[in-house]
Amino acid sequence: MRKYGIEVAAGVVPVLLVFLYMLGINVIPFVFLVVIGGAVFYTARGRGKLTAVSSGKKRTEVAASNFTFDQIGGQHRAKQELIEALDFLVKREQIAKLGIRPLKGILLAGPPGTGKTLLAKAAAQYTDSVYLAASGSEFVEMYVGVGAGRIRDLFQEARTKAKKNGKSSAVIFIDEIEVIGGKRDGGQHREYDQTLNQLLTEMDGIHANELPRILLIAATNRKEMLDPALLRPGRFDRHIGVELPDKKGRLHILQIHAKNKPLAEGINLDRIAEQTYQFSGAQLESVMNEAAIYAMRDSAGAITVKHLTSAIDKVMLGEETDRESTAEERKRVALHELGHAIMAELVRPGSVSQVALSPRGGALGYVRHQPQQEQYLYTKSFLNGQIKITLGGAAAEEMFYGERSTGSRGDFEQAVNIVKMLVESGLTEMGIVDASMMTPDKWAEVSNGTLNEQMAETKEMLEKSRAVFEHALDILLREETLDGSEFRELMRQVSAA
Known part of the structure; x- marks a missing residue:
């Protein structure tokens, strides 16, 4: 009945307006009334901009989903x-x-x-x-x-x-x-x-x-x-x-997303789970998908360790770029990354997964770290060690060039955030304080004092490893990538010499 009522109205109203017009009556006010009434009716029906459900479209349910x-x-x-x-x-x-x-x-x-x-x-x-x-x-x-x-x-x-x-x-x-x-x-x-x-x-x-x-x-x-x-x-x-998965959880996620993908013989997903610390489930799914894409680019029949490693780097930092830097810039970047890597091995032996000189995303080089075990509580000594690792690149540049570059900006931001964590956790000389009550000048004083102290200790530790820089620099410039185990073996050989 409602449908026929609309059709009758649509036919009668125009005829009525024409009839009134022929009688010499001004029909413009009637036209405005009809338009306004139609707009109100259209909105009330759920098809206007003011409708409670956008565009009047019914929401689709997933009642038949088999997702478990x-x-x-x-x-x-x-x-x-x-x-x-x-x-x-x-x-x-x-x-x-x-x-x-x-x-x-x-x-x-x-x-x-x-x-x-x-x-x-x-x-x-x-x-x-x-x-x-x-x-x-x-x-x-x-x-x-x-x-x-x-x-x-x-x-x-x-x-x-x-x-x-x-x-x-x-x-x-x-x-x-x-x-x-x-x-x-x-x-x-x-x-x-x-x-x-x-x-x-x-x-x-x-x-x-x-x-x-x-x-x-x-x-x-x-x-x-x-x-x-x-x-x-x-x-x-x-x-x-619903937190980020631990190593066991990451392994489970990788296994789920690897079921429909051909993996080469000898692939150890447990090792990949170690290298993807702090990755979310979505990132882990992306790692497996990107690894399959790399395998397709190489026309390979199966996903290899190389493909998985490249996929991890891409998810973390982005795709490789074609930036061409000068030989001096490459050397500076190599020394910077070696500073991070050497400091990481001195503070936390076995934590370096890869040292790379290839540019990715906004980085000209990078060091990928992996924790030896999951950790949820941090001590003052642990956080000070993290500051040393972040300052290792800038310290290496000062050692060999006498000055820093803009490449340390991101490292300093990380170091300042760690200092903030120390203050808010009551792990500084100030003791337990309300961080919101600290003035900008006080924050600057605490940050400068902590970072200058850690920078001095970092330079002192790296200076003792100058021979490692000299031996690893040529290899990194030539190979562009050093695996963590290769880097540790190199450090062991230099130390034994």
Whole structure:
């Protein structure tokens, strides 16, 4: 009936306007009224710019996804915690007997690329639920009330699609929840506040005795920005950390992404896992993919160690560039990188994975390090050693040229950040202090004092290894790359001579 009503109106209105025009009546005001009425009707129907769901397009759910937790690597603890929370949806009779209130929301917090979206998809598969995904930015609009309307429509759509597909539950995943869930400061951001208020209202409206049940899963890498009202129990009941994988987790991820790729004989993925310290799951997937691309470039039938090493360097620093530097620049860069490498071996023996002179990204050369073991707590001596390693390049330039170059700028930024960590952790002579109360002059005093002290010690240690510089320089300039084991053997031979 609605369809025929629209067709009748579309035919009658033009005829009526022509009739009035022939009678000599000014029809322009009527035309304006018709246009304005049509615009309002168009917006109310959900196809205008003010609509709660952009362009009136329905959100596509991934109800038929076969993505499971077994396909996610490196997040064993997060998976176990999430599965336990999801059992409240799956084992309904058991939780009813124990009087457990089902969870309304689960917050996944962690760095980018660690698999938060994949965990949400696997959660929908595990609970046999309809899965709807959205990003926080989808609910932000310049018009007040639009975001709140989109929140209402999202929850309503989840219920409707769950009933339509015969599901008893629906999983709503909102990525970048901090966009709409940020702390309210009493400012003029009425649109953001209304959107957040509507989200809180919808979560309060999720009841255990209603079908279909709604589970909201949100992801963020900035949990500290979220409003306390959103984080309290009864809304986001579980906060699950999805952190960067450790060595065992990295190995698992590499094995998953290596299943459909031909690896050459003798490839040791455990060694690759060691060299990819602090890599996220997304970066590890990229390493395997880039290694396959390198193999294709070489027309190789399988991925070799060389391809994997190049892929790691590309993910860390970018693609090799064709910059042509002068012979003097190459020598300076080689001495700079050797300074980093020698200092790293003196401070942490066995930590150098590769010394390279080939330019990548914005770097003219680089040293790739690998920790001997995972470490989560740092002492003052450890951090001072890290400062020495970062200053090794500048110290080497001063040793051989009497001055530094602009190539040390990034090293100094890292060193200053380490000093900041020392201060905030109460590991300096000042003791435990509130870093926010320190003045810029005090920060400068502490940084200069610490860095000058560490620079002096770095020069003294490197001066004792001048012979290593002289022997390794020609080899690095000729070969452009030194493997960590080769470099350590060279240092051993020079020391024994």
